[in-house]
Amino acid sequence: MDNVDEHDSDDMQAEAGLASYGAPRFRNKKSVAWDLDKCKPQLVKGVIRRPSTEISEHGGKFLKCSSGGRTRVGQRISASPATKETGPEDQNKSSAQTRHSISRKFDQEASCQELTKMIILHGHPLSIVEHEEMRSFAKSLNPEFDMASSTDVEEYSSILFQKLKADLHQKIAVSSHQVSLSASLFSHGSKASVKYLCLSVHFVDSDWKLQRRIIKFGVFQSSTTNLDRMIHLKEAHVLDSESGPFNLIWKAIRDWGLDQKLLSLTSVGDIRSNEQFSKLKDFLNQRKCLPIGGALYNIVCVDDVLNSVVSEEQPLLHLVGDILEKFIQAHMSSSLSQHQLVEVMTNMSLRCPQEDAKLWHKIYFGLEVLLHFKKAFPSEELLSAKDIKTVESVCNILGAFYHVSDVLCGPVCPTANIYFNELWIIRTTLEEEASTDHTELASMVLEMQEAFNKYWQNSYVWLSAPAVLDPRFKFSFIEFRLKQAFGTNAEKYVSIVRDTIWELFLEYCTAVDEPRVDRSNCDSGGVKVGGLYKDSLKDWDEHVSAQTRGQVLTELDKYLDDCLLPRKDDFDVLNWWMNNSTKYPTLSIMARDILAIPASAVHCQAALSNEGLVVHKQWCKLNIKMIEALVCIRDWIK
Structure with missing residues (x-):
């Protein structure tokens, strides 16, 4: 036997000790999941033997896809039962099932419908079906599948839109006594010459679940100075009678049978300030479409209010922005400081702003980083005591705005009973910070208070009603x-x-x-008098x-x-x-x-964004009716 070095001996003992506690031993060994010969049924002395339970289960675990499906190999393995000897009768039955599976008719229509849903849901251009790579990929999956053209996808989209619209129409009709609407704007970029009005309906369904669904999408306004957009609008068949807030909202109300079911309408500032919009309430009241004279009808979008109150006070943002800039410059000069900053941001529960986030959101995030850094590394001399106090005050204010925006404009629509108290948080925060010793800061906060109190004065009635309930x-x-x-x-x-x-x-x-x-x-019973029935009861x-x-x-x-x-x-x-x-x-x-009245008309993706909601670039040149169908379908099936 070869001599063993003392250190080698210790290592061997350590390995043995680890092994006794179940530590893994690393060795090159091919997984049984990929040994297909072992996974195949074997013919032994005229009897089929299936793969063992261990191989089936192990292969199934390895071959499950992340989406919940399985690869072909995984399907074959996991479909195999535990070790079992099958006789002639079982073999005949298995062969019959296999022949039935192979001869099952391929459904071309169903495949095209699923393809259409996938394209819409992910915002792909309809022309993706005409890409050679896409056609090759589809053929590799099933040679029998005939890839649809972009025209076919449009037709499938129109059919799907009408079907889903009818289903939603019925759902709204049987669910609620009255519904609320919200109107927001989409564009096709930050410098878009065309804006689209998006109208959503809010209601509680028959299962008592709050629902929000887009029911109308059309051209709000366009720049007549842009020749390309004028040509596009002509190609999209957009008539004057089918654009603008009055025409779009009233058409949607009629199409969806909501003229006697309308409770409130929440809208963004650009829509409310439009001349047509101001006429809509009078028109609806004349037709007796609004309860209690429309007292709950014209609701200001809370997202507009929050952003206007905090964004208009630019000196406040510049005040802390300069402090924040000094802090960042001082702590980006060395790799150690950069590492500390990254560590602080990693441990924060606050989401990092997107690139197109509003300025106040970015500044709030930076202030939170600064204060967390101060807490994590107290020995660091960051700022003067006065600057730290200013940062804390402004961070409290922006934090209240961020919290309320996150709750009221989030991906999950809240019930209206929470609005009052959430907005009360902003009111009390501004009140507290207005009493600061920092004269310049106190003056800025007082201006914010005035702007917010104006909103509160005009909104306390509709905010109070859900809280009472x-x-x-x-x-x-x-x-x-x-x-x-x-x-x-x-x-x-x-x-x-x-x-x-x-x-x-x-x-x-x-x-x-x-x-x-x-x-x-x-x-x-009635008695006919002078050609009319007089009801005696x-x-x-x-x-x-x-x-x-x-x-x-x-x-x-x-x-x-x-x-x-x-x-x-x-x-x-x-x-x-x-x-x-x-x-x-x-x-x-x-x-x-x-309780279904919305406080915000803005969809969650745009609540903290400068660009707002954007129509997929690939869809902008389509007919406006097709754009509406695609936007609505995407909202209804996601």
Whole structure:
């Protein structure tokens, strides 16, 4: 036996010790999952033997795709059962199943439909189907598949759009008594000469889940000085009667049967300031399309408010921007400092802003990095005490704006009962920071307060109504907050909120009761007088209706008189109203509609972006009807 070096002996013992504790031994060994000969069924003495359980399971684990599917090899392996000897009968049965699988008819239409969905969902150009590489790839998957042309994809898209639109139309019709709308803008780039209006509907479905779906997409306005865009609009068949907020929104209301189902409309500033838009409310009121005279109709998009309040105060951003710039320059000079910065940012839970993020968002992120750096490395002399205090104050303000924007404009649409308290956070934060000793900063914060209070003054009614319909808060919460906001004048504002809710509830009582009254009128006996029918029991119907309405009115009284629920952060207000819909049949209908009112018209992707929402570049030159179909389908199937 060869002599073993002392160190080698120690290493061997260490390896043996590790092995005893289950440590892995590294050696070149081919995985059984890829030994296909072992995976194939074997014919032994006239009997088929299947691969062992170990091989099947091991191969299945290795060959599962990240999307949840399996490769062909993985399918073959995982489909094999545990070790089993099969006789002639089983072999015949297996052969028959195999022949059936092979002879199964290929569905060309279904494949084209799935291809169309994939193209739309990922925003690919429709012409991708005509790329030679795409055709070769499809043929390699299935030689029987005939690749569609871009014209075919347009046709499939139109058919799919009409089908999904009909399904959504039916869903809206049976789900809600009333719905809310939101109107935002899309473009095809930062310097786009054409802007598109995107109209979404918000409602609570039959499962008591909040839904947001795009229902209209069209040209909002275009620059007539841009010859190329004028030519494009002609090619896209955009008529004057089919552009602008008035025409687009009213057409959508008619097409979707919402003229008697409209509760509110939330819109961005560019739409609200349009001359056509101001005429729309009067037009809808004349046609009696809006409840309580449209008191909840014209809602200012909260994203607009937050960005205007913080962005207009540019001196505030420049004040801390200069401080932040000095900090970054001082800590980018050495690799050690850079490493420390990266370490701090890695440990932060805050998302890094996108390249096109708004300036205030980028500055807020930088201030958070600075303060986290100060906490992680307290020995570092960063800034003067005065500058640190300024940074902390501005960071608190921007943090409140970021938090509210993240909640109200996020990917998950929140119910309206949370709006009041979220915006109250901004109000109290500005109030606290306005009392700072920093005179220049205090002056800037006071200007922000004035801008925000203007929004609050115009929005407190619609913000209060959903909070009243939260059984954890009700009127007592609104009274408490409005006294803090308006002091001795609070009772006037509380009365306006109370009157608005009661007036709206009365209209709901009438609307819910009317179908019953109409049916009874049809069934009642009548006497023909002068060619007309005079209902001899009409007075009785009115008497019964009045009594029923009086009983229904007690629903709101009873709800308000009941004790408040304990406050829990994970409380599901829609689930509570669903469970109490028998106890409050009319009020629950009103609650589900009010709780669907959106605070923001902006989609989550654009909430903190300078560019806003952008139409896929590949789609911009299509017919406007096709662009609408693609945008809507993408929203409906994602």
